[in-house]
Amino acid sequence: MNSNIEPNGAITTSPEQAANWLKQGQLLAYPTESVWGIGCDAYNQSAVEQVLAIKNRPSEKGMIVVTDSIERIQPLLQQLPQQRQQQIIASWSQQASNEVGVNSRQAHTWLLPLKEAQFKDQSKPDNQLQAKVPYWITGKHDSIAIRVIAHPLIAQLCEQMVSSTNPYGLIVSTSCNPSGETPAKSFEQAYAYFGQDIAYLPGETLGYILPSQISDALSGQVIR
Numbered sequence: 001m002n003s004n005i006e007p008n009g010a011i012t013t014s015p016e017q018a019a020n021w022l023k024q025g026q027l028l029a030y031p032t033e034s035v036w037g038i039g040c041d042a043y044n045q046s047a048v049e050q051v052l053a054i055k056n057r058p059s060e061k062g063m064i065v066v067t068d069s070i071e072r073i074q075p076l077l078q079q080l081p082q083q084r085q086q087q088i089i090a091s092w093s094q095q096a097s098n099e100v101g102v103n104s105r106q107a108h109t110w111l112l113p114l115k116e117a118q119f120k121d122q123s124k125p126d127n128q129l130q131a132k133v134p135y136w137i138t139g140k141h142d143s144i145a146i147r148v149i150a151h152p153l154i155a156q157l158c159e160q161m162v163s164s165t166n167p168y169g170l171i172v173s174t175s176c177n178p179s180g181e182t183p184a185k186s187f188e189q190a191y192a193y194f195g196q197d198i199a200y201l202p203g204e205t206l207g208y209i210l211p212s213q214i215s216d217a218l219s220g221q222v223i224r
Contacts, residue, residue, distance in 0.1 A: 009196035018201040019160035027198040029176045029190040033107040033150050034208035035183035036190045039172035043165050048136050051172055056179040062139030064109055065170040066149040068158035073168050076112050092148040107212035109147040153203045
């Protein structure tokens, strides 16, 4: 099968195949810690704009992205005070810990501040963009909303996305639902929402009961 001609609406259980679709600019629905998400390659502007359109979301609000490991995004953490870095790392480590009951686990997204040099400048050649964060992800903000995802299947997917053009293995993660509807909690619900418009990576959520939390990395304040 030639993955380059897979239509939207396609379904795979392979993170590698799903990553190939994302690299081609397709949108993908997938399970997260508590609900299903819909996303794309964070470094593909056209794909991000498709997600914004399908969600009816203003571009200036920015997008949440996920990746597979703390070590991979260490450059984004280094400018923070050591104590704050430890707090963020602890939140990501705890959310995946089997020592914490599933009813007490919570997905944590952090707004990490970006220096001017970390924004993607389209006037420069690609080889100078490898550590940058695209402006179409940050929106009007000077920070990136990012989470090290606890879901092992999606962590594999993010690992497959790592390349010279996506050095942090970032994929967009927004709730899988049309505007005004409740987020999908299963493949069947996700497919009922979007059908042939997107691709799918089926799997179970991790069953988290608590809603995901968003916090500001500079102040430590909980935003949501």
